[in-house]
Amino acid sequence: MKIFKKFLQILCICVLLGCIVLAGLYLYVRSDIPSVAVLKDVKLQTPMQVFTRDGKLINQFGEKRRIPVKISEVPQPMLNAFLATEDNRFYDHYGIDPIGIVRSAIVLISTGEKRQGASTITMQLARNFFLTREKAYIRKVKEIFIALHIEQLLTKDEIFELYLNKIELGNRAFGIGAAAQVYYGKPLQELDLAQMAMIAGLPKAPSALNPIRNPERAKNRRNVVLGRMLDEGYITQAEFDEATNKPITARFHGAEIELYAPYISEMVRAELVAQYGEEQAYNSGMRVYTSVESKVQQAAQQALRDNLYAYDMRHGYRGPEAVLWDSETEAPLDEPQLIAHLQGLNPLADLHGAVVMSVDEQSVEVLNELGERFTIEWDGLKWARKFITQSRQSYAPKSAADILSAGAQIWYRFDNDGRPLLAQVPEASSALVSIDPKDGRIKAIVGGYSFEQSQYNRAVQAKRQVGSNIKPFIYSAALEHGYSLATIINDAPINHWDKSQGVAWRPKNSPAKYVGPIRVRRALAQSKNVVSVRLLRGVGVDPAAEHLLKFGFHDEDIPRNETLALGSASLTPLELARGMSAFANGGHLVEPYFITEIQSAEGEVLMQARPYKACSEEQKRSNEMFAELAMLEPSSASEGNPDNTDSTETTDTQLPQCAPRVISKQNAFLIADAMTSAIWGGGSWKHGTGWNGTGWRATRLKRRDLSGKTGTTNNSVDTWFSGFNANVMTTVWVGFDNPGNPLGRTSYNNNLGKGQTFGAESGAKTAQPAWIDYMRVALEDEPAAPIEPPEGLESVRIDLKSGLLSHQNDHTSRFEYFIKGTAPTKYVEKAPPVIFETQGQDEPELPTEDELF
Structure with a gap:
């Protein structure tokens, strides 16, 4: 009995000392123990996600990949795998596991090494949120006290859920939701038992046990997890x-990208970092909804690529990327070597690497x-005549041996019918931007062939000379200065002596054809260079330049000389599309935007776009009326507002913001209507007076509601096509990133037959095909949306040759629109004679458009 009493005394003393020690330790580390109350409102670091307007994931940005999940969404086998491996008594203890601590102490005493940490799931959560992974006794003490605090604050399920979402699992995956996506590309519910066990085994050493880097060690760890589950009765034998x-x-x-659109997602990333800073942008889980539509964005990307392929193919094949062995003197490499080599290549866009193994007569x-x-059959090879220069190609090949030999490393892609086609990485560049002209919403934007190849976004960063795409703005200025679409201008060569330079300036048409007196409508539709110069002279260079600035262009980009009439101004595709939208929306200058909404991780709306819209006169009057009501009668404006909030602000957010008017709606309509003639032409083919506009290829869309304009700069360095209806405005640019590199010309390829494009590159041949392919999708199933004539116009029948009023009701006349009060008052008596200036008549053959601005 005395011994038993002695034992109890010693035990009590030990317990008392232990309590004193624990109290002392707590007092010692108390100042270093963080408040765990933050776990009640914890915000896990989740990446920023970028979506299309219709909710498809474009990209995500952030240092940590995390897909938060509720514990109710986690399959029970996965929960069991973590419990069996990490803390099987989790639901029985209060944050620390005495049995685990004793076991860890025995290992430490017997081996002298800290092999087992005895950390419960709660303690691991404490470490993950508040401490480091350093193996130190003082850290373990802090871990215990924090774990006890956590157990008092949260339920077991809340603790387990936080743990499963917070834990690091390798390859920048944090939490089991992200791990399932990173390692297996599917949600948790679709994982099998082996895959769940693999993930559950990662917390011990995410890098060393990673199944991608160390598959054998990962497999052994997975089997350990399965063994623990078997021992605990969670699974059967x-x-x-x-x-x-x-x-x-x-x-x-990678992330579950539903639409890969890197140029627009990079625009979003840069904007969010600038607005919120890197930490909040990358880690707060914001969801950003862009203005682009998935269907048309995909169509824009494909149209741009296909157009660059077409350009590249007609200029010839530059040869294989590499020759891996000489088919005449060396033995072929082994297939495993070749496959390993090909797997090391980085695919670009829709190009894939391959090696030619054998060559037959007309196939490889x-x-x-x-x-x-x-x-690859002959139909996928026969285009590949040898490239010599951008303006020279060799003869059309007659056999596959003229093109390739065994050992060649090549690129291939698939055509629209799924057949393989010999390909090469395009050297030319391109950009496409499509906006809603009513409010500036960017519907689709592509900044180049491949973001992996170049992150330079040509749609918003590349200022290039616009060529004849400037002419609608010059003609708009002319309408402001007394001209009309029926005004007759002399289409004849210009020979202007420049005293300061000591040379003559001779702007000329392309092609080098002149028809003498011509109506302004037809001159714009056929892109007559000399008429544009004459109109600029009639308006004056400075007044015309000031008029162009109304469309949002920058003064430094608008030259103050006569080359302005031929497109020497330098603009980005987005700037040009924005300016051209004024003709589609009735004369308003809209502001392009690409973010429609930003949400927090909790779904709170942080920002919602309020674009400036092309308002009707009725809308503008309504805005003014409500503004006056809010300022003059605040009491009545706030009537029925129980929260007593600022009714002025409430009313304002319900009304559209009106974009400023920069030209009259009559001016806008007349230019847009004249641009329809650039596509559909005019005259009577039956009577031999028919003519095409430069954009006639767009007639294949079979829509009468389209307006368009081509553009080609000096020596075909830059090519453009811009076109629109009331709902869609799209601009396409094609050129080389090196501004001095011309796009050249091509000769006829005997292997390709009818329908091929050849000759000098131009806006109609080089840029417009991409515009057509894109608009075919963008306008699919869309009703006609013509630019409707506004009030303030009158339509009268005019004579096609003189522009005067006509009594004729035949092919010699047509109805033309005029701003009221500007229509001709005289009737034609007889057709005026065709008069050419005598200057330049004896000059040699004139240059083509590629030598003009």
């Missing part, structure tokens, strides 16, 4: 045997990175 025999299926998966057999052999 049969399930254990099946799971342990499964191979490693993990591989790296190739091997791709998957180890698949297939044949």
Whole structure:
């Protein structure tokens, strides 16, 4: 009995000392223990996600990949895997596991090493949120006290849920939701038992046990997890045997991108970082909804690529990317070597690498990175005549041996019918931007062929000379200075002596054809260079330049000389599209925007776009009326407002913001209507007076509601096409990133037959095909949206040759629009004679458009 009493005394003393020690330790570390109350309102670091307007994921940005999940969404086998491996008594203890601590102490005493940490799930959560992974006793003490605080504050399920979402699992994946996506490319609910066990085994050492970097070690760890689940009764022997025999299926998966649109997502990233800073932009889980529509964005990207392929193919094949062996003197490399080499290539856009294994008369057999052999037939090869220069191509090949030999490393892609086609990486560049002219919403934007190849966004960064795309703005200035669409201007060569330079300036048409007196409508539709110069002279260079500035262009980009009439101004595609939209929306200058809404991780709306719209006169009057009401009668304006909020602000947010008017709606309509003639032409083909506009290829869309304008600069360095209806405004640019590199010309390819494009590159041949392909999709199933004539116009029948009023009701006349009070008052008596200036008549053949601005 005395011994027992002695034992109890010693035990009490030990307990008392232990309590004193614990109290002392707590007092010692109390100042370093953070408040765990933040866990009640914890905000996990989640990446910024960027979506299309219709909710498809474009991209995500952030240092950590995380897909938060509720514990109710986690399959029970995965919960069991973590419990069996990390803390099987989790639901029984109060944050610390005495049994685990004793076991860890025994290992420490017996081995002298800290092999087991005895950390519960709660303690791991404490470390992950507030501490480091350093193996130090004082850290363990802090971990215990924080864990006890957490257990008092949160329920077990809340703790487990936070743990599962916070834990690091390798490859920048944090939390089990992200790990399932990163390693297996699917949600948690679709994982099998072996895959769940693999993820559950990662917390011990995310890098060392990573199934991508160390598959064997990962497999061993997975089987340990499965063994623990078997020991604890979570799975049967049969399930254990099946799971342990499964191979490693993990591989790296990027984010679940539904539409890869890197140029617009990079615009969003830069804007959000500038607005919120990197920490909040990358880690607060913001969801950004862009203005682009997935269907038309995809169409824009494909149209731009296909157009660059077409340009590149007609200029010839530059040869294989590399020659891996000489087919005449060297033995072929082994297939495993070739496959490994091909897998090391970085695919660009929709191009894939392959190696030519054998060459037949009119086909080649190739091997791709998957180890698949297939044949590229003659239809996929015959385009590939040899490239000499941008303006010279060799003869059309007659056999596959004229193009390739075994050992050649090539690029291939698939045509619209799914057949393989020999390809090459385009050297030319391009950009496409499409906006809603009513409010500036960017519907689609593409800044180049491949973001991986170049992050330079040509749609918003590249200022290039616009060529004849400037002419609608010059003609708009002319309408402001007394001209009309029926005004007759002399289409004849200009020979202007420049005293300061000591040379003559001779702007000329392309093609070098002149028709003498011509109406302004037809001159714009056929892009007559000399008429544009004459109109600029009639308006005056400075007044015309000031008029162009109304469309949002910058003064430094608008030259104050006569080359302005031929397109020497330098603009980005977006700037040009914005300015051209004024003709589509009735004369308003809209502000392009690409973010419609920003939400927080909790779904709170942080920002919602309020674009400036092209308002009708009725809308503007309504705005003014409500503004006056809010300022003059605040009491009545706030009537029925129980929260006593600022009714002025409330009313303002319900009304559209009106974009400023920069030209009259009559001026806007007349230019837009004249630009329809650039597509559909005029005259009577039956009577031999028919003519095409420069954009006639767009007639294949079979829509009468389209207006358009081509543009080609000096020596075909830059080519453009801009076109629109009331709902869509799209501009396409094609050129080289080096501004001095001309796009050149091509000769007829005997292998391709009818329908091919050849001759000098121009806006109609080089840029317009991409515009057509895109607009075919953008306007699919859309009703006609013509630019409607506003009030303030009158329509009268005029004579096509003189522009005067006509009594005729035949092919010699047409109805023309005029601003009221500007229509001709005289009737034609007889057709005026065709008069050419005598200057320049004896000059040699004139240059083509590619030598003009």
